[in-house]
Amino acid sequence: MGRRPLIAGNWKMHMTPTETEAFCEAFVGMIGDGAADVLLIPPFPSLDRARSALDGSSVSLGAQDIHPEPSGAFTGAVSGAMLRDVGCAYVLVGHSERRHLFGDDDAMVNRKLHAVLAAGLKPILCVGEVLEERKAGSTEDVVSSQLDRGLADVGPEAFEQITIAYEPVWAIGTGETATPEQAQETIAAIRSWIAEHFGEAHASSVRILYGGSVKPGNAAELLAQPDIDGALVGGASLDPEAFAQIVAACG
Ligand code: PEP
Numbered sequence: 428m429g430r431r432p433l434i435a436g437n438w439k440m441h442m443t444p445t446e447t448e449a450f451c452e453a454f455v456g457m458i459g460d461g462a463a464d465v466l467l468i469p470p471f472p473s474l475d476r477a478r479s480a481l482d483g484s485s486v487s488l489g490a491q492d493i494h495p496e497p498s499g500a501f502t503g504a505v506s507g508a509m510l511r512d513v514g515c516a517y518v519l520v521g522h523s524e525r526r527h528l529f530g531d532d533d534a535m536v537n538r539k540l541h542a543v544l545a546a547g548l549k550p551i552l553c554v555g556e557v558l559e560e561r562k563a564g565s566t567e568d569v570v571s572s573q574l575d576r577g578l579a580d581v582g583p584e585a586f587e588q589i590t591i592a593y594e595p596v597w598a599i600g601t602g603e604t605a606t607p608e609q610a611q612e613t614i615a616a617i618r619s620w621i622a623e624h625f626g627e628a629h630a631s632s633v634r635i636l637y638g639g640s641v642k643p644g645n646a647a648e649l650l651a652q653p654d655i656d657g658a659l660v661g662g663a664s665l666d667p668e669a670f671a672q673i674v675a676a677c678g
Pocket residue numbers: 437594598599600601602638639640641659660661662663
């Protein structure tokens with residue numbers, strides 16, 4: 428037990444470098460050395476400016492995507508070494524927008540996850556069901572299958588670097604949030620799956636985040652659930668005050 432919460436802000440395709448600098452300057456003054464680790468995930472062109480603006484703060488930096496190969500003729504792509512060099516510690520893999528808008532299937536998610544590990548970075552593996560799957564009662568099967576394929580060929584030592592984010596697709600950017608009970612139930616099932624495949628010790632130490640329309644008004648009750656170890660926040664992370672309030676909800 429004793430998992431320290433992680434609050435991560437995924438900015439998607441928002442925030443120019445100039446806007447990023449203004450955000451970071453305001454935001455670092457709003458959070459104390461509180462009870463949570465805090466992570467910002469800006470778009471690629473804003474990473475370097477974020478790194479400078481966050482210098483001396485405890486806020487970490489992450490990237491939204493990675494190319495599975497370490498280098499080569501892949502126009503428009505970004506490698507793990509580049510992300511590490513610009514100051515990233517974490518990389519998202521399997522975000523539903525990458526899966527549904529850019530065609531990242533489980534095999535690609537797994538390749539990207541291994542690329543993150545190979546670069547000495549920490550993957551945040553996102554999993555979650557679409558509305559039809561929830562209505563059909565297949566949430567746990569869908570999530571188990573995404574875990575099984577996304578984590579293929581990951582050994583127990585590498586697993587220590589991994590964070591999981593449970594993000595029901597129907598709750599992302601829709602204003603609709605899973606109830607604390609729904610989120611807790613699925614995240615507890617994810618923890619059981621990890622116990623079965625990686626052992627009890629890893630299951631009790633891995634951080635599992637909830638994502639899907641987390642806001643200052645609903646963060647506290649979601650974060651109070653025993654298996655929810657933090658939040659992956661989209662829309663509400665674009666406003667420094669709102670994001671700082673979510674961080675403060677960790678206590
Ligand atoms: C996300 O981008 O992962 C997300 C959960 O977005 P939102 O908080 O806007 O639903």
